[in-house]
Amino acid sequence: MNKLIPCLALMLTLTSCNLSKEVDIDLPQYTSQPVVECYLIPGQRYELLLTHSNSFFDPLTVDNPTAYLASLLETGAMVRIIHGNDTVVLEEKVAFNSQTGFISNYSNEAIVPEDFNGEFSLSITLRNGSQIAANTHIPSPVGLDSIRAEYSNQEKTRAILFAYYRDNRSSVDYYRRLIHIASLDSVPMQNYVIDDKINTSENVAFGAFYERRDKRPVVGDTLIFSLYHITEEYYRFSQSKDNANIANGNPFGQPGQIKSNVVGPSNPIGIFTGFVPRRDTLILQ
Numbered sequence: 001m002n003k004l005i006p007c008l009a010l011m012l013t014l015t016s017c018n019l020s021k022e023v024d025i026d027l028p029q030y031t032s033q034p035v036v037e038c039y040l041i042p043g044q045r046y047e048l049l050l051t052h053s054n055s056f057f058d059p060l061t062v063d064n065p066t067a068y069l070a071s072l073l074e075t076g077a078m079v080r081i082i083h084g085n086d087t088v089v090l091e092e093k094v095a096f097n098s099q100t101g102f103i104s105n106y107s108n109e110a111i112v113p114e115d116f117n118g119e120f121s122l123s124i125t126l127r128n129g130s131q132i133a134a135n136t137h138i139p140s141p142v143g144l145d146s147i148r149a150e151y152s153n154q155e156k157t158r159a160i161l162f163a164y165y166r167d168n169r170s171s172v173d174y175y176r177r178l179i180h181i182a183s184l185d186s187v188p189m190q191n192y193v194i195d196d197k198i199n200t201s202e203n204v205a206f207g208a209f210y211e212r213r214d215k216r217p218v219v220g221d222t223l224i225f226s227l228y229h230i231t232e233e234y235y236r237f238s239q240s241k242d243n244a245n246i247a248n249g250n251p252f253g254q255p256g257q258i259k260s261n262v263v264g265p266s267n268p269i270g271i272f273t274g275f276v277p278r279r280d281t282l283i284l285q
Helices: 004-018 065-072 232-247
Strands: 034-040 045-052 078-083 086-097 102-111 120-125 131-136 144-151 158-166 174-181 190-195 203-211 222-230 269-274 277-283
Touching: 034 120, 034 131, 045 078, 045 086, 120 269, 131 269, 144 222, 144 277, 158 174, 158 222, 174 203, 174 232, 190 232, 232 269
Parallel strands: 034 269
Antiparallel strands: 034 045, 045 102, 078 086, 078 120, 086 102, 120 131, 144 158, 158 203, 174 190, 174 222, 222 277
16 A cells, blocks of 8 residues: 555656646736825825826836836826815925825925815826816814723733724714834734724724734833724725735736725826824833
8 A cells, every 4th residue: 555655646746747838828908097195184284195006017126116116106297185265286296204104296384274174175187187086074083082901911921902982873984993013103013994883882992912022021012002083985995905905916816996086087096085093002011
C-alpha cells in the first residue's frame, strides 16, 4: 500500500502538467472617471480632493509615489461651494490638514459655518468643460455620553473598551465610529459605518477588545473615541468603497460599484458630505 502512494502522487503531477495552458483574455477598454472627495466640517476650512481613477492594470510607480500621486490630480478645474447667499471659490493648491489628516488639491481658508442648517451645493467645471454637481447637508452632532474600560485579566494586558451615546428612535440615522490609539494620526483600531436599524433602545453602546502587540500591560495607554453622525449618502459611499476595495484585490472578480452622490456627464464617482465629529479620550488607569 505504501508503494502506491508515491505512484499516485506522480500520476497526479504528470496529469496536472498537461492541464497548464496559457489563455489570452481580451479586457474591455478602461475609461477613467473623475473622483471627488469633499467633507464639510464646521470650524474647518473648505477642502476638496479632485483626482481621476486608474485601471487595475495601470503601472504603479512605487519608486516615486509622490510623482504617481501627482499624476492622479485633476488640474485646472473651477470649484465652487454654495450655501445660502454665499459662494466659496476653492483655489487650486495641494495641502495637508494636520487636524483632519485630509489631503486636498482645492481649498479656501474660509471656515465652514457652525450655525448653518441648510443645504450645501457643489459645482465643479473640469478643464475640458464637463460639469460635476452634488448637494448635501450637515447632520446635527451626536455626542458621546460616556466611555470606560474593564480589564479582562489580573495582569492588565487586555481591556474591553465601551462607549455610549443616545440614538434618536424617531428617525433612521447613520454613524461612523472610530477608536484611535495614542493620537488621531495613528491607524484606527476600529473604523466602520453603521445604521441604527438594529437598535432597540435609544441608549447605544459600542466598543472593542484592546491588547498591545508586545503583550505588556495597557495601563497608561490613551484611547480616542470618535463618533460622527453622517448622511445616508456617506454611509452608502463608505460601505461600497470598502466592498470595492475587497473586490479589487482580484482582477478577475466582479468589480465593486461605488455608490456616489456626485453626478455629471463624465460619470464621476465620490462623495460630497458633511459631519460634526464628537470625541472623548480615555487614559487607562
